[in-house]
Amino acid sequence: MKNLKIRQKFLILGISILISLFFITWLAFKINQYSLENSKSIIVNFQDTQKIQAFYIEDLFTLREMILSLVISPNEKYKKQIDKKIIPMINSLDEKFSVKININKRYWNDYKKIALQTRDYSLKGQNEDAFLNTSTIERKKFYILIDDLKKVQTQKLNSSEKNIIKFKKSIDRNNIYLIFGVLTIGLIGLLLDLTVIMKLVRDIESVQKGLSNFFDYLKNPTDYKQTLNIDIKSNDELGLMSDAINEKVKQIKDNLHDDYELIKEATVTLNNLKQGCLGKRVKKEGKSKELNTLKNVMNEVIDSLENQIQKEIKHRTNQEKLMMQQSKLAAMGEMIGNIAHQWRQPLGEINAILMELETINKYSDLKKEYLLESIESCNTITQHMSNTINDFQNFFKPTKAKDNFSVLESCKKAIAIINASLQNSRIKLIFDVQEDNIIYGYSNEFSHAILNIISNAQDALVSRKIENPFIKISIKVGKKFTVIKISDNAKGVNLKDIDMIFEPYFTTKHAKQGTGIGLYMTKTIIEDNMQGFVSVKNTKEGALFTVKVK
Numbered sequence: 357m358k359n360l361k362i363r364q365k366f367l368i369l370g371i372s373i374l375i376s377l378f379f380i381t382w383l384a385f386k387i388n389q390y391s392l393e394n395s396k397s398i399i400v401n402f403q404d405t406q407k408i409q410a411f412y413i414e415d416l417f418t419l420r421e422m423i424l425s426l427v428i429s430p431n432e433k434y435k436k437q438i439d440k441k442i443i444p445m446i447n448s449l450d451e452k453f454s455v456k457i458n459i460n461k462r463y464w465n466d467y468k469k470i471a472l473q474t475r476d477y478s479l480k481g482q483n484e485d486a487f488l489n490t491s492t493i494e495r496k497k498f499y500i501l502i503d504d505l506k507k508v509q510t511q512k513l514n515s516s517e518k519n520i521i522k523f524k525k526s527i528d529r530n531n532i533y534l535i536f537g538v539l540t541i542g543l544i545g546l547l548l549d550l551t552v553i554m555k556l557v558r559d560i561e562s563v564q565k566g567l568s569n570f571f572d573y574l575k576n577p578t579d580y581k582q583t584l585n586i587d588i589k590s591n592d593e594l595g596l597m598s599d600a601i602n603e604k605v606k607q608i609k610d611n612l613h614d615d616y617e618l619i620k621e622a623t624v625t626l627n628n629l630k631q632g633c634l635g636k637r638v639k640k641e642g643k644s645k646e647l648n649t650l651k652n653v654m655n656e657v658i659d660s661l662e663n664q665i666q667k668e669i670k671h672r673t674n675q676e677k678l679m680m681q682q683s684k685l686a687a688m689g690e691m692i693g694n695i696a697h698q699w700r701q702p703l704g705e706i707n708a709i710l711m712e713l714e715t716i717n718k719y720s721d722l723k724k725e726y727l728l729e730s731i732e733s734c735n736t737i738t739q740h741m742s743n744t745i746n747d748f749q750n751f752f753k754p755t756k757a758k759d760n761f762s763v764l765e766s767c768k769k770a771i772a773i774i775n776a777s778l779q780n781s782r783i784k785l786i787f788d789v790q791e792d793n794i795i796y797g798y799s800n801e802f803s804h805a806i807l808n809i810i811s812n813a814q815d816a817l818v819s820r821k822i823e824n825p826f827i828k829i830s831i832k833v834g835k836k837f838t839v840i841k842i843s844d845n846a847k848g849v850n851l852k853d854i855d856m857i858f859e860p861y862f863t864t865k866h867a868k869q870g871t872g873i874g875l876y877m878t879k880t881i882i883e884d885n886m887q888g889f890v891s892v893k894n895t896k897e898g899a900l901f902t903v904k905v906k
Contacts, residue, residue, distance in 0.1 A: 376541040384534060412452060412505050416467075419445045420498055423471055426478045427486045435478060442475060463504050467497040559588045563598055566605075611644070618642035622654060629658065706734050761799035763831055763838050763905075764792040770807040771829075774814070778827070781818050788830040793838040795905050797886040802905075805878040805890075809842045809901045812874060816846035816899070837888075837904040848894035857892055 422442050429435045446468060453464045470493050477486035566586035585605075586598040618640045625636050637655045642648055709730050716722050771785065778785055795802075810827060817825035822845060830841045849857060856862045860876040882888040888905035 372544075376544075379541055380534075380538055412449070413502065415445065415449055415452070416498070416502065416505075419449065419471065423474055423490060423494070426475060427483065427490050429478075439475065439479065442471075446471070463497070463501040467494070467501045470494040470497050559598075562586050562588050563601070566598070566601065611642075614640075614642050618647055622650075625654070625658070629661075706738070709734055758797050759799065760794050760796050761802070762792055763795055763802075763840065764789055766799050766803040767806055767829060767831065767840065769803045770810060773807055774810055778810075778814060781814060782825070783814060783817055784824070784826040786826055786828040788828065790831060791833040792831065793833045795838060795886075797905070798881070801881045801885060805881040805903070806840065806842070808874040808878045809903075813842065813844040813846060813899070813901075817844060820846055822846055837906060840903040840905075841900060842903075843895060843898060843900040845897040846899065847897075848899050849892060851894075854892060854894070858890070 419442065422438055422445065426435055426438045426442065429438060449464065450468075453461050470489065474486050474489045474494050477483075477489060563586055569582055586602055588598040618638065619642075621640050622638045625638050628636050637658060713722065713727065713730055716726070767787075771787070775785065806829075810829075813827050817827070824845075826845055828841075828843045832839045832841075853862075858875050858879040860873055862876075879890050882890045882903055882905065886905050888903065890901065890903050892899055892901050894900070
């Protein structure tokens with residue numbers, strides 16, 4: 357069976373079904389033939405019964421009536437008319453009784469003899485003898501004959517009834533034979549059909565399962581562990597198809613393995629590229645032409661990217677140097693400006709002392725003790741001015757190594773640098789410290805970042821000529837971060853500029869008034885050097901800068 361083709365298997369099924377139909381038809385034909393023979397015997401019995409009634413009994417009663425009419429006829433004329441009918445009727449009955457049926461012919465002959473005797477009595481005018489004869493002997497012989505005929509009728513009917521019962525039993529028996537034959541043939545055909553069809557179904561399910569496993573393998577080739585094989589042990593179309601599929605699946609699996617190795621190497625190369633390693637290239641070859649083309653394009657892109665990165669690094673290095681130089685110059689300018697604000701009052705005090713000495717010397721005697729006292733005061737003031745320069749130098753000097761420092765003290769250092777300038781601009785400084793905290797990082801750079809935000813707020817308040825200007829600094833310690841908030845009432849940052857405020861060289865000031873690197877340096881110090889966060893948003897009064905450090 358396994359060496360047969362599918363069409364041959366179906367041809368065998370068709371032939372088996374045809375043979376089954378032929379056998380069932382033959383069985384039904386035999387049953388119908390047997391039933392027809394039984395029905396013929398029943399019909400013959402009924403015909404014989406009907407024949408006895410029509411051919412014998414009815415004619416006998418007619419003959420009896422004629423003889424009675426002959427006996428009771430009032431005159432000779434009527435008798436002759438009736439007699440003309442009696443003889444033909446008797447001859448006709450003689451012919452009918454001569455036919456071989458199961459009837460005792462002697463009873464007819466006896467009745468015929470008495471009937472002819474009654475006829476002779478009547479024709480000879482012996483009416484009394486004729487009446488006596490017809491009412492006694494003839495009547496008795498007549499009913500003996502009728503009874504015999506009815507007995508034959510009863511026998512025929514009983515035979516028909518038996519035949520009907522027998523016919524019914526034969527029908528039931530034949531139905532059983534037919535059902536048994538149909539069931540037997542159907543069972544044999546079903547077993548044969550199931551043998552063929554179930555084999556086909558199992559083979560189709562094997563193909564379906566094999567293809568399903570193959571599609572599951574395509575979803576995740578690396579983690580799939582099951583065997584990819586369709587096991588059909590037959591030489592029909594499904595067996596040949598499964599062999600072809602197995603061969604093709606093996607080929608695809610081998611190709612996918614090579615392609616996967618290429619993709620794996622390409623993924624490693626991309627991960628190295630993300631980490632900044634540009635030296636590695638994709639070397640493995642895949643079976644897919646498209647993947648090999650993609651590999652070549654990828655290697656070319658890496659080559660091009662490496663060249664562009666080297667150019668960009670060189671450009672960025674030069675740009676960073678320029679930015680640091682500009683930052684230093686800006687810091688120097690801020691330092692000089694703040695020194696000027698810090699020195700304005702001490703210089704005024706020195707100038708007042710000198711003017712007082714000049715006036716005393718011009719209009720009165722200048723005593724030596726007062727001169728020495730005034731010189732001492734000037735020395736004290738100049739020493740304070742010298743200390744101010746040292747403080748500024750230390751503030752703008754970069755911290756060489758990370759260290760633990762106080763957030764509050766770093767903020768105070770920034771305030772000390774710009775406080776004189778704020779006072780000169782009549783800006784009120786509000787310092788709200790809820791709790792101090794010790795953090796790890798570069799203290800001078802952190803102070804410089806805070807100073808940049810305060811200086812930016814000062815510039816906004818002065819340029820916009822805000823009435824009752826103020827800058828508020830608050831320090832709060834949380835579970836993970838220390839939060840420094842710096843707010844003002846300068847009406848906030850323009851919404852179109854707020855997303856670019858930390859970008860390098862972005863400024864809302866006039867080109868001669870701003871470089872656009874102050875807030876960029878603040879973001880670099882807080883986020884890159886201290887792994888913190890800096891953000892800005894607008895409030896009802898102005899801008900709010902939030903600095904979070906761990």
